[in-house]
Amino acid sequence: MKKTILLALLLISSVGFTQKIKVVKGDFKFLSSEKNVNVEFNYSNLLLMKENMTESKYVENRKNELNEKTRGVGDSWARKWEGAKDGIWQPKFLELMAATVSKEKDIVFQEDLKDTKYTLLVDVVWIYPGWDVAMMKQPAKVSVNLKIVDSKNKNNVLVEVNSENAPGDQWGSNFSNESRIGEGFAKTGKSFGKMISKDLK
Secondary structure (H helix, E strand, C coil): CHHHHHHHHHHHHHHHCCCEEEEECCCCHHHHHEEEEEEEEEEECCCCCCEEEHHHHHHHHHHHHHHHCCCCCCHHHHHHHHHHHHHHHHHHHHHHHHHHHHHCCCCCCECCCCCEEEEEEEEEEEEEEEEEECCCCHHHHHHHHEEECCCEEEEEEEEEEEEEEEEEECCCCCCCHHHEEEEEEEEHHHHHHHHHHHCCC
């Protein structure tokens, strides 16, 4: 039993995922006089798992796998997966970003804002859901490309940031893939918010 516990702890400790986030272009100083920034999320370039499956392929495989075990469960999961974008991932990103940015500047980043000078484009490019089997677990990972652009000319990129492998994990057990991924979005939002705050001090 002790050997099993030790092996589990070693496995957990050996899985170290470090988020890499860097500015590719520009800075955030142009936001100093802004009050509102529109936000748009894009999943059209999303790949999943180490195999880099398209989202449609991943959902199809996972749905079929779950339906083979228990009829109907896969269909329920597919609806849950799609709902996680608006229900978990995007709110987590925006909430944690707002919490860090608001320490330096009163700027609202929100979806569906009209007549804003700038728009934040969040292009979600890769997700690894991770797993949790009680004593052993592997966190989710989320990679995104972030651009703040001119709302009237989205080819005009003011600042671009790449964030890779933001870890999605929390204390205790978390058996929901969608929830773990949400923590990766939260980590991304927090790190991005810190970058903005640093430039606006």
